[in-house]
Amino acid sequence: MHTQVSAPFVDTRAADLSWSLEHPLIEPLAVRTAATPLGRVELRVLGASHQVLVTPAPCGGTDTDGAGGLVETVACLPGRAGALPERTTADGPGAARYTFDSAVEWFGGREPEFAARVTRLRDEAAARPDSLIGTFPGSPLAVTALALLSRGGADGAALTWRTWHAYPQSAELVTTTTSVAFPPPTSPRT
Secondary structure (H helix, E strand, C coil), X not given: CEEECCCCCCCCCHXXXXXXXXXXXXXXXXXXXXXXXXXXXXXXEECCEEEEEEEXXXXXXXXXXXXXXXXXXXXXXXXXXXXXXCEEEEECHHHCEEEEEEEEEECCCCHHHHHHHHHHHHHHHHCCCCEEEEEXXXXXXXXXXXXXXEEEECCEEXXXXXXXXXXXXXXXXXEEEEEEECCCCCCCCC
16 A cells, blocks of 8 residues: 655654654554454554564464564654664564564665665555555655564464665665564463
C-alpha cells in the first residue's frame, strides 16, 4: 500500500533516529495490518519514522504467557540521542527472541545512484502484499517503507520485517531488519 503523506517528516537524517522497545504508541500517519499465524502485525508510518506493533496470537485461548505485544519504534524521539544500534537482541512477548539489525548508507556525491536505489526499493516494497510505503512532501525520494517478509507458520515460527528510511537532503538510506522468533508450541498437559 503506497500512501502520499501530507504531514512533513520530523526526522531529517539518519543520525536523528533512535531505537526503542519501550516507547508508547505514536499516532500514525498511515497503518497496514497483517494477520499471521503468529499474531497480528501492524506496520505504522510516523512523521518521525516508523513503529511496528506485534500482538501475539492467543495460545490455548489466552494471550501468550500473559505477555502483551511488542512495539518497535525507530524514530526521532524527544529526549533520546540518535544513533541506531547496528545489532541488538531482546526478549519479546511470550518468550520470543527479538533481533534488530540496522545499516546506514551514505550516497554523497552519488545522488543518481541514491535515487535509483530508493526507487527500486519503493517498487519492490509496493509489490509485496504486506507492505506500507509513505512518501513525504518535498521529494518523491523522501520515503519510509515497511514490508513484512516472513509471516511465520507451521514450518517456521518467526516474523520478519524490513524497513527503509530515505533522506534525500542528506543522501542517506537507513535499512533495518527485524526478526521475532517464537518458541515452538508446547503440548498441552493431560
